[in-house]
Amino acid sequence: MFNLPYVPTADDLIDKAFRAGAKKSKTVRGMSRRKPEKALTAEIKRVEQISAIVEGDLNAVVKHFPSYEELSEFHQALLDLRVKKDRYKKSLGAVKWCSDRVSSLKNKTLRKLKTQKDLGESRVFLGRVSSFIKRVRKDLDYLVEVKGVLLSFPFLKDEPTLVVAGVPNAGKSTFVRTLTGSKVKIASYPFTTTEIMIGYRKVRYMEYQVIDSPGILDRPMEDRNRTELQAVLAIEHLADVVLFIIDPESELENQLRLLDEIEQNFNLKVHTAVNDKGGENPKGYETFNATKEEDCLRLFKECIGLK
Structure with a gap:
């Protein structure tokens, strides 16, 4: 960079x-x-x-x-x-x-x-x-x-950016790969022990940056040390919108608590959707299939405000 x-x-x-x-x-x-x-x-x-x-x-x-x-x-x-x-x-x-x-x-x-x-x-x-x-x-x-x-900083473009959040196994990386295809790359995230997945998707002549955040926005803030917490909070300066993916196979209460923390700590628009894995889904939430490109593209357009 x-x-x-x-x-x-x-x-x-x-x-x-x-x-x-x-x-x-x-x-x-x-x-x-x-x-x-x-x-x-x-x-x-x-x-x-x-x-x-x-x-x-x-x-x-x-x-x-x-x-x-x-x-x-x-x-x-x-x-x-x-x-x-x-x-x-x-x-x-x-x-x-x-x-x-x-x-x-x-x-x-x-x-x-x-x-x-x-x-x-x-x-x-x-x-x-x-x-x-x-x-x-x-x-x-x-x-x-x-x-x-x-x-140590990841190479990130100065482009409109969607950050994907959610608990482990919610389907975040699957969503990013399905949406962005072969353009995905992996980079270390500074001051943490984790990596981020970065992909790009062009819609109507505009390229967007899509970032999966495993290990970053996937657990409560209280579980982090001070440096890691501040590194996570820096996401606010990067993201334009956050997509929070709910895992229907994990306990909903803990996921909603994490969602609430993200909404409280980041002055960002947060879009929520359930990744349909073929079982029973929580009521009252938009659903999509992270393995289907048409679903991911539809959800992505909703997140960035396109129809």
Whole structure:
């Protein structure tokens, strides 16, 4: 979902840049015949190479890590469980500061090398670059953690979304597979031990996202720890409507209690239907067969407000 770059540690970045700078300098020294010019050119190339690597690696982090405001409300809610928004912004800002300082220092150092021809300026440059990078050590380490959190997020499209809920064996996954067919994919749901099934269905030139939530909206909120509970509540920012499927073969009272919790905790439209498994069905509820595409499509259109 996110094309995140490698985030170096401070020590790794210093080592990588300085090694490359030394190699570049050595190569230049071996090519030139005029000793004074050789030494000066070698130090100029060292400074340029070190700066290019430091700026390149740090700018890649700033460019490819999403700003907090760019994230959807759903992903913001999930990120908030593990990452402090202000700390995240500060760390990205610190990395940009470091890159800018190295760039500015490079320009000043090159001017001095070319005009004053003082090779000592190169050593000063090395020391200050190392100092700049060490000042953002904790920020780089923090962004390594943030990267792990972001990469754990499922790939979800910014499309109208139906979330399917209900107790285990109610027919949720069957409904999603029947409705969406071969477009179904499986993804981990952050901060829980479960996975979600994601499918897509196009109706009247509009594509809709359909998500089965096994392990998420299938048991009482009181059975969850705090982090898992908040991860579940983030669903409100993702879903446009919830379909609650009732299993006629399971105890109705417990299912209605779960349905009531969903209605109380989510400011969403909740559509309820019974999956007809061929036996006796509870009275007063719409029925459908999760194995029949025409039934699933009819129910889906009702959920999203189409006739």
